[in-house]
Amino acid sequence: MKNCNFVLFAFLTSTLNCAAMSYPRTDHFNGEKFFNPEHESNKGFGSFLKWQLSGGKVPWPKTRENKVAPRIPETVAEGKLANTFINHATHLLQFPEAHVLTDPVFSVRTSPVQWAGPKRVREPGVALTALPKIHVVVISHNHYDHMDSGSIRSLTDAHDPLFLVPLGNAKALKNFGARNVVELDWWQDHQAHGLKITLVPALHWSARGMFDRNKTLWGGFVIQNAKHKVFFAGDTGYHTHFTKIRERLGIMDLSLLPIGAYEPRWFMKDHHMNPEEAVQAHLDLGSKLSQGTHFGTFPLTDEGIDDPVQALVIAREKLKVAADRFLAPDNGETLLLE
Numbered sequence: 001m002k003n004c005n006f007v008l009f010a011f012l013t014s015t016l017n018c019a020a021m022s023y024p025r026t027d028h029f030n031g032e033k034f035f036n037p038e039h040e041s042n043k044g045f046g047s048f049l050k051w052q053l054s055g056g057k058v059p060w061p062k063t064r065e066n067k068v069a070p071r072i073p074e075t076v077a078e079g080k081l082a083n084t085f086i087n088h089a090t091h092l093l094q095f096p097e098a099h100v101l102t103d104p105v106f107s108v109r110t111s112p113v114q115w116a117g118p119k120r121v122r123e124p125g126v127a128l129t130a131l132p133k134i135h136v137v138v139i140s141h142n143h144y145d146h147m148d149s150g151s152i153r154s155l156t157d158a159h160d161p162l163f164l165v166p167l168g169n170a171k172a173l174k175n176f177g178a179r180n181v182v183e184l185d186w187w188q189d190h191q192a193h194g195l196k197i198t199l200v201p202a203l204h205w206s207a208r209g210m211f212d213r214n215k216t217l218w219g220g221f222v223i224q225n226a227k228h229k230v231f232f233a234g235d236t237g238y239h240t241h242f243t244k245i246r247e248r249l250g251i252m253d254l255s256l257l258p259i260g261a262y263e264p265r266w267f268m269k270d271h272h273m274n275p276e277e278a279v280q281a282h283l284d285l286g287s288k289l290s291q292g293t294h295f296g297t298f299p300l301t302d303e304g305i306d307d308p309v310q311a312l313v314i315a316r317e318k319l320k321v322a323a324d325r326f327l328a329p330d331n332g333e334t335l336l337l338e
Contacts, residue, residue, distance in 0.1 A: 100137070100197075140234025147169070202219050
């Protein structure tokens with residue numbers, strides 16, 4: 001069985017965090033479950049077993065050293081923005097007004113327990129204890145590699161930040177100790193610490209156990225102040241929502257787009273982009289600059305640890321995007337935008 005057999009383990013053993021469904025029906029909620037409009041996935045448990053038994057996983061190294069030492073600025077001047085890639089889908093966004101953390105995962109494993117499941121092969125680029133003051137945390141959905149209970153508890157103890165989550169996820173966060181949680185539906189926004197933060201659609205799904213599939217919503221976030229607009233995609237497949245985000249919210253100064261966990265395509269395509277699709281999303285968004293995320297730390301799917309970065313180079317060339325317009329950062333690397 002592949003390392004991703006933790007998905008099966010999670011389905012069979014985890015404590016459920018089902019939310020009471022009391023939301024109005026929408027184009028992505030039928031009164032009982034959330035769904036992806038204009039897109040239906042038929043990948044169920046049988047398809048999952050087929051993948052697990054098919055072989056073909058490229059082995060990852062047991063460990064990989066980070067290439068850069070973190071240099072987080074103490075403060076960010078007016079008109080500037082700092083983005084530090086910590087690991088997987090965890091970014092530290094430093095605006096002059098506030099610091100925002102995305103999908104914080106600092107645990108050793110992305111699993112219901114810390115003795116089984118996918119284990120990190122490289123350390124976070126910034127230790128949890130070395131973070132500056134965190135004012136806001138955004139969490140895109142409830143999968144274990146994005147909603148990490150240990151990290152949420154530690155961040156609450158150290159910083160007591162505001163947590164912004166898609167509909168149905170507040171109950172789980174409060175069970176993890178979070179005190180200040182706001183739920184959002186797609187296209188809803190929340191003002192906090194001088195920032196406007198909007199939940200936007202993603203092509204994905206949710207579950208933490210056997211019986212809570214799609215009981216909570218998923219999404220990405222657009223985070224902006226007067227000078228900068230940042231898009232954090234969370235987990236998503238490629239679809240028309242990138243164009244819709246540009247039409248409704250404008251061109252992004254920085255987009256954080258997932259480029260990993262995409263093989264095999266027959267199974268992953270519905271919910272995870274490959275690097276070529278991520279570059280196309282960059283074009284759909286009209287993003288001034290994009291960075292890859294969701295790669296290089298946890299062995300979740302079949303591609304090798306270096307495959308996403310290598311495939312990104314090929315995709316940029318194919319779609320005629322300059323190398324400095326779509327970057328693949330190393331854990332701990334900081335990008336400063338003027």
